[in-house]
Amino acid sequence: MTTDSKRRLFLKGSLITGLLTLAASLGLLAPIRALAAWPATAFDAKKVDTALNTLFGNSNLIDRSADITLTAPDLAENGAVVPVTVQSTLEGIESITLLVDKNPNALVARFNLAKNAQPYIKTNIKMAETSNLIAVLKAGDRLYSTSIKVKVTLNGCGN
Amino acid sequence: MASQIKIRATLENGVTTVKTLMIHPMETGLFKDKKTGDPIPAHFIKEVKCEHNGKVVVDAEYGIAISKNPYMAFNFNGGAHGDTIKISWVDNRGAGDSAETTIT
Numbered sequence: 123m124t125t126d127s128k129r130r131l132f133l134k135g136s137l138i139t140g141l142l143t144l145a146a147s148l149g150l151l152a153p154i155r156a157l158a159a160w161p162a163t164a165f166d167a168k169k170v171d172t173a174l175n176t177l178f179g180n181s182n183l184i185d186r187s188a189d190i191t192l193t194a195p196d197l198a199e200n201g202a203v204v205p206v207t208v209q210s211t212l213e214g215i216e217s218i219t220l221l222v223d224k225n226p227n228a229l230v231a232r233f234n235l236a237k238n239a240q241p242y243i244k245t246n247i248k249m250a251e252t253s254n255l256i257a258v259l260k261a262g263d264r265l266y267s268t269s270i271k272v273k274v275t276l277n278g279c280g281n
Numbered sequence: 282m283a284s285q286i287k288i289r290a291t292l293e294n295g296v297t298t299v300k301t302l303m304i305h306p307m308e309t310g311l312f313k314d315k316k317t318g319d320p321i322p323a324h325f326i327k328e329v330k331c332e333h334n335g336k337v338v339v340d341a342e343y344g345i346a347i348s349k350n351p352y353m354a355f356n357f358n359g360g361a362h363g364d365t366i367k368i369s370w371v372d373n374r375g376a377g378d379s380a381e382t383t384i385t
Contacts, residue, residue: 123291154304160327160328160342161342164343165342165345184375201349202348202349203349204348206325219349222346225343225346226311227344227346229344229346230344230346230347231341231342231343231344231347232341232342233339233340233342233352233355234340234341235338235339235355236337236338236339236340236341236357238333238338238357238358239338239339239355239356239357239358240296240355240356240357240358240361242355242356243339243353243354243355244300244352244354244355244356245345245348245351245352245354246347246348246351246355247348248309248345248346248347248348249346271317280319
């Protein structure tokens with residue numbers, strides 16, 4: 123191949139790359155079922171406070187242990203599957219967020235609730251080691267919370 | 282591929298309870314293959330949408346710390362026998378699955 127045709131090819135290549143970048147930046151290559159704004163930064167956070175600040179813009183938890191029932195085994199034999207139930211009598215709850223303070227990433231999940239949904243969620247989570255499990259219930263700009271300690275004998279890290 | 286989501290929706294005293302089980306490996310990306318030592322890439326569900334007659338009731342955002350084959354239960358006010366409950370998820374690779382059932 124002559125130098126000139128190589129140059130042509132290179133130019134063509136860079137043109138295509140440029141167009142693709144443009145298309146991507148315009149959102150033309152977005153997946154058909156576009157994800158809602160999944161909070162990547164919050165899920166990357168190592169600490170509970172950082173995750174909460176990223177998700178809600180504040181991390182001032184109001185302790186409402188009396189009104190929130192957080193159920194998980196005191197002693198989880200298998201950290202890979204820890205059954206968790208959150209239930210509350212509080213009104214106007216918009217979301218339920220679960221966090222584990224000693225997991226590699228503190229944030230486990232957030233469940234956004236419609237108005238007709240009751241403040242109740244049951245799920246299975248992974249816990250790396252014995253740690254506090256925290257439930258945060260958002261109502262307006264308030265964050266109600268409760269936490270319990272769960273002992274883990276076999277961790278969720280496959281060994 | 283047939284859907285691998287199981288859903289059960291029951292109505293009792295004006296409250297619909299939905300239980301669902303999704304088949305997914307939920308790999309964290311933090312482990313290595315024990316034999317080869319190669320890292321196992323993250324593969325997990327990011328979003329689960331639960332709809333009642335087309336209206337979202339619960340929209341869940343998952344991280345890597347939801348257990349393999351995620352189980353989720355929730356309940357909501359209203360709903361009638363025969364109403365449609367739809368569960369759909371999308372994972373970090375852009376794959377997804379959805380299933381529907383009716384309230385019994």
